[in-house]
Amino acid sequence: MSTQPSPARRQILQALAATAAGAALPRAAGAASTATAEPLHPLLDRFADELLVLQPDQATQLGVDTGARAALRGTVADVSAETIARFAAQARSMKQRLGAIRRAGLAPADQLRYDTVAYATDRASEGTAFAYGRGAWDGFAGGAQPYVITQQNATVLSVPEFLNSVQPVKTAADAEAHLARVAGMARQIDEETARLTHDAGLGVVPPAFIAANALGQLRAFRATPAAAQPLVASLAARAAKAGIAGDWAGRAAGALDRLVYPALDRQIAAFTRATAQAGTQPGVARLPDGEAYYRWALRLGTTTTQSPDEVHRIGLAQNEELLARIDTLLKAQGLTKGSVGERVAALNKDPRFLYPNTDAGRADLIAYLNGCIDRVRPLMPRLSHLKLKADVMVKRVPVDIQDGAALGYMNFASLDGSRPAIYYVNLKTTALWPKYQLQTLTAHEGIPGHTWQGAYLAEHHDEIPLITSLLGFNAFVEGWALYAEQLVDEQGIYADDPFGQIGYLQAQQFRACRLVTDTGLHAKGWSRDQAIAFLTAQTGKGVEAMTSEVDRYCVAPGQACGYKTGHNEIVRQRARAKAALGARFDLAAFDDAVVETGGVPLELLGPVIDRHIARARG
Structure with missing residues (x-):
């Protein structure tokens, strides 16, 4: 077939x-x-x-x-x-x-x-x-992916989750389309396999620790009986709910057995051969033209021409500034012993802030995240005049991809309004997310962060060229979300929650450390262990979480630098607008001027704010 x-x-x-x-x-x-x-x-x-x-x-x-x-x-x-x-x-x-x-x-x-x-x-x-x-x-x-197969990138990691969470199943034609995409996975897997074999011939393979994780995921998918795959159950359940008659589960499982699994066997064998001699050096500098590749990757991630050295220095300086602010807050709570990282690490293990690592605990954590969204909505008129609905659903990262997934991420709403934004939180263990960090996470992924920015594209899609939603400017998208974290702090959401404010500042400091770590790995010869140790010591986050983070930076060079770089530029432009407008400065109008771009490279944001200033002056 x-x-x-x-x-x-x-x-x-x-x-x-x-x-x-x-x-x-x-x-x-x-x-x-x-x-x-x-x-x-x-x-x-x-x-x-x-x-x-x-x-x-x-x-x-x-x-x-x-x-x-x-x-x-x-x-x-x-x-x-x-x-x-x-x-x-x-x-x-x-x-x-x-x-x-x-x-x-x-x-x-x-x-x-x-x-x-x-x-x-x-x-x-x-x-x-x-x-x-x-x-x-x-x-x-707008994002470099030097390796074909990693713990984050592979057909069997992306397509099943896409089918389960995005693919509609409302009609028989939809169900047939779902089946066609199941079958199509086989071709895509073979295409990946051909490319990974080609790249391996150039000496381009992921580090051994990345390969081991990715191989484990591929083998776990292959070891699952076709009938037990979530994409099979999802299709059958949704078809039944829609009243669509047919043996959808049997046909989907059959496509997996006949087409997808044989292709996956070929991929596992080829990837095993290609990475058998993989080393442990984590950075892309070891690849052909690796230094030039990283400079390009950094430009994609930041939409600036800042050099790796500049980005590294900015990260070090901002980390120190933020550590000082966190230190002051910790001391005010009587936490005086040890480094800031050590004291934050102790908070992360404090039972006051931990949900039980059980299904019930995870459900309570997600309920709390929904409460965080509800707490921010009344603040939005101060932050925007756009009056967006910004519907959002909070979900756990699927168990079958959580090992390689980010700790939290957002899928934007569909433009046709058929699907809300989906805010995913990785709950491999609830220890990844102490309660005092969750309001800030929600500002980033929910509102006024990614959900709000994406809602503008969806709710105004008739006014915005479709291509705007196909462009990817990482530093703008992530910079806005990090700026959103700052906005809710400025609006007093942590006025009676000093630990929540510590969580906010720690999140900002973590992004500053990303500047240091990403450039350290790819431009300064850092080892994986060195990067993990730096992040763990500086941020107080757990070794398991920081190992996942470092591995993410290894396979997506430059991406992690977009958050703080974008935040820095938005804050710089806001300061410029405030200085120019004085009493005429309107925070909500400034925020809207940024969001209404739809997403732009940072080097184009300055002229946008020039026009905003001119309009405000009348």
Whole structure:
């Protein structure tokens, strides 16, 4: 049985690609130079459709896999080397067609949209300099992934969770699309396997400790009987709820047994061979052109041109500043002995702040997170004039991916309103999240952080070009969420909660330490143990949690630097606006000016605030 889309589905996809003017194909890059200029917004809409053909999962993620895009709902992305090359051609084509538009004739808001797309295409072009990873794809998406398979990246880690939490099952066609994506996993796994074998030939394999964790996850998935896989149970349960007759569980399990598991066996064997001699050096400097690769990765992660040395120095300085503030608060609570890290470590083990490591304890922790959201909502009129609904659901990170998952993360709401934002918390053990840290976590992942920023894109999607939701500017997104943590502190949410304020400052300090650790690993020759020891000693967080963090930085170089870098820039721009406007400064209006960009590289934020200042002055 083929893992490719059916002939009818292929025909629909080909038609969709044709309506996108074929720009996803390499030949379009050459043709674009003779293309006639067209208005910006229709061009951006064409770009979005072209990109969605290459990334069909994003169409479902955004809730736009309907109408002319309906065929995308049952398609798994092609992640082969050939498609990565097509993505490079797509980026070149987009840049050339943008060049046919006279930027100076656009309104300021459209100039910003023009510049954000041009920025992403430039970073994509830079990615073609490297013969491993995802090259242009990573450049456009805004995050470097040097290794094909890691504890965070693999088809069997991403697609099942996507199917369980994002893929709709409301009609028989939806259920068939779900099945098509189950079957499509086999092709995607084989494409990954071909790329990991190619990259291994260049000496590009993850460190041994990453490989061991990733192999354990692959083998655990393979060891689970097909009928017991969550993606099978999820499809069957949702089909039954929707009243869709059929043997959905049996068909999904059959696709796993016949197609996916054999492909996974091939992948496990190839990955085992490729990483048999993997070393323990964690940084990407050891890779071909590794120093240049990290500078590019750091630019993707921060959307600045700061050097690794600059980022490292900023992290060290801000860590010291924040340690001093935490020290003052700890002393006020009678906690005076030991370093700040040692005293925070003691708080993390204090029974007052720990939920039982049981199902009931996890349920209570999630209930508390929902209460944290409720506490912030009344503050929002002081922080924004946008009046967003910002619906959000709090869920535990699925058990089958929690070993490699972040400690907390957000899936934005769909643009069509069919699915709210989902705020995930990793509860492998409840000790990862002492209670005094949870209000700050919720400000970051919930409101006014990721949920609020994503809600603007969803609730105003008719006014915003779709491509805005396909661009990834890590430092803006994470910088806003870290700034959101500061906002709730400034609004007095910790006025009667000194330990909560310690949790807030500790979260800020942790992000400063990320600047030090990421650059230490990739630019200064730090070992994995050295990085874990630094984070543990400085932040007081547990060794297990900090090991997971360091491993995350090893496979996503530069990403961890976006949080504090973005926060620093937003705070700098706010200070500039306050100085310029004086009594006319309106915090909510400033916050809205940032959110209403939809997400931009940090180097484009200054002109946005210039226009905000000019408007406020009248």
